Amino acid sequence: MVSSTAVEKKSELNPRTTAYEFAGPVGAALIIVTIPLTTYLLYFGCSQRNGCPPSLASIKNPEILDTLQRLEFWKGLWDTEAALMYLAWYAFCVVAWLVLPGDWIEGTLMRNGKKMKYKINAFSTFLLTMGVTAGVILRFGPESFTFIYDKWIGFVTASFVMSVVQSIYCYTSSFFGDKLLALGGNSGNFIYDFYIGRELNPTIGSFDLKSFNELRPGLILWALVDISMACEQYVRRGGTLTDSMILVLGFHLWYVADAVYNEPAIFTIMDITTDGFGYMLAVGDLLWVPFTYSLQARYLAYEHVELGGVGTAVVVLVTFTGYWIFRSANGEKNDFRNGRNPKNLTYMNTKRGTKLLTSGWWGRSRHPNYFGDWLMALSWSLATGFNTPITYFYPVYFFVLLVHRQLRDDEMCEVKYGDDWKMYKKLVPYRIIPYVY
Structure with a gap:
C-alpha cells in the first residue's frame, strides 16, 4: 500500500499541467x-x-475521388x-x-x-x-x-x-x-x-x-x-x-x-x-x-x-553563411555554459544566480542559431531553382517552427527569470533575425 506521504511527494514532483500549448487537445x-x-x-x-x-x-x-474510395x-x-x-x-x-x-x-x-x-x-x-x-x-x-x-x-x-x-x-x-x-x-x-x-x-x-x-x-x-x-x-x-x-x-x-x-x-x-x-x-x-x-x-x-557557376556560388554562399552563424553561435553558448569565455563576452547576472549573454551573437538576437539554421534550410531549396514552390515547403515550415520554439522559450524564461528577463529583452530586443525580428 502506498503511503499518503509518498503520494504527496509524487504529486509535488509531477504537478498537474494547467496550461496548454498548441491550442490544447x-x-x-x-x-x-x-x-x-x-x-x-x-x-x-x-x-x-x-x-x-x-x-x-x-x-x-x-x-x-474514385481512387480514394478504392x-x-x-x-x-x-x-x-x-x-x-x-x-x-x-x-x-x-x-x-x-x-x-x-x-x-x-x-x-x-x-x-x-x-x-x-x-x-x-x-x-x-x-x-x-x-x-x-x-x-x-x-x-x-x-x-x-x-x-x-x-x-x-x-x-x-x-x-x-x-x-x-x-x-x-x-x-x-x-x-x-x-x-x-x-x-x-x-x-x-x-x-x-x-x-x-x-x-x-x-x-x-x-x-x-x-x-x-x-x-x-x-x-x-x-x-x-x-x-x-x-x-x-x-x-x-x-x-x-x-x-x-x-x-x-x-x-x-x-x-x-x-x-x-x-x-x-x-x-x-x-x-x-x-x-x-x-x-x-x-x-x-x-x-x-x-x-x-x-x-x-x-x-x-x-x-x-544551376551553373553563378547559381552554384550563390547557394554555397548562403549555406556557408548560415552554417557559420549557427555553429559559432552554438559554440559561444556551449563555451559559456561550461565556464569558458574565450571571447570575453559580456553578460547579465540574474537573481537566480545564472548568467545571460549580452554580446557576441547572443547580443545580436536571443536565438541567432535559429537564424543560421534557417539560412541553411533556405539554401537547400534554392538549389532546386524556381520552377515550383513545393520544394520551398521546408524553409517555410521551418521558419514557423522556429518562431513557435522562440515563443515557447520566451514564455518559459519569463517564468524562470521574472523581471530579469524583461531587463534582458531590453538589452537584446531582437528575437531571431537581427534588426528584422
Whole structure:
C-alpha cells in the first residue's frame, strides 16, 4: 500500500499541467492527423507522375475521388518488404548503439535531483552506415540503392507505424512505476498528453528512447534517403549528377554529420530537457525528418536542374553563411555554459544566480542559431531553382517552427527569470533575425 506521504511527494514532483500549448487537445488532435497527412501529400503532390504541383485539371479529375474510395489504394500504402527493411534499419541502429564504443556523459540536473546518463556514439553509427552504404554501391552499382525511391510510400508508412507504436508504448508505460513526468504533459487529457509526451525520459534499462530517436534512426535515414535519390538520378542520366543534386546531397550529408558529431550539444535543448517523449517527438524524429527534409533531393531525382557557376556560388554562399552563424553561435553558448569565455563576452547576472549573454551573437538576437539554421534550410531549396514552390515547403515550415520554439522559450524564461528577463529583452530586443525580428 502506498503511503499518503509518498503520494504527496509524487504529486509535488509531477504537478498537474494547467496550461496548454498548441491550442490544447483540439490543436493536438489536428496535428496528430495533419503530420502524416502532409507527409503523404508532399509525395502525391510533388512527383514525376502527378507533377509538382499537380495541374488544376488533374486535381479536379473525378478519378481522384474514385481512387480514394478504392480499398486497393489504401492497401497500396503498405509495403511488407519496405516495412521489414525499415525494421531491420531500426534494429541496426539499436545494435550499433549497444556495441559501438562511446563515452557516457551526464545530462542537465533534473528537478528530482538526478542526472540522466547518455551514451555518445551517434557519429560512429553514422560512419558505419556510410561505410556499409558505400560498399554496397561500389559492389553492386548505384542501381542497387534506388530501392528507397522505388518504395517511398512503403517506407513512409513503416516509419509512421513505428512512431505510433512507440508513442502508445511510452504513454502507457508512463503510468507504471516511479516515473518523472514532463511538466507540460501531465494534463490528464489523453489526446493532449499522448501528443506532447507524458514521461520526460522513457528508458529501457540504460537505453534512453528520446535521445536515441533524436539523432539516429530518422536523422541518419535522411542521409540514406538522399543517397538513394542521387543514385536514382545517376542511373537515369547514365552516370552523371547535376550540380544541384551534388549541392543538396553534400549539404544534407554535412548537416547530418555535423549534428551527430556534436551529439553532446543536444542534451541542453528543449526537446531533451523539457518536452516529454510522445507522438510529437516520435513522429517528428522518425517520419517527418527523413521524408520531408529530403523533399529537395527527391524532386531532383527526376527533375534534373542545372544551376551553373553563378547559381552554384550563390547557394554555397548562403549555406556557408548560415552554417557559420549557427555553429559559432552554438559554440559561444556551449563555451559559456561550461565556464569558458574565450571571447570575453559580456553578460547579465540574474537573481537566480545564472548568467545571460549580452554580446557576441547572443547580443545580436536571443536565438541567432535559429537564424543560421534557417539560412541553411533556405539554401537547400534554392538549389532546386524556381520552377515550383513545393520544394520551398521546408524553409517555410521551418521558419514557423522556429518562431513557435522562440515563443515557447520566451514564455518559459519569463517564468524562470521574472523581471530579469524583461531587463534582458531590453538589452537584446531582437528575437531571431537581427534588426528584422
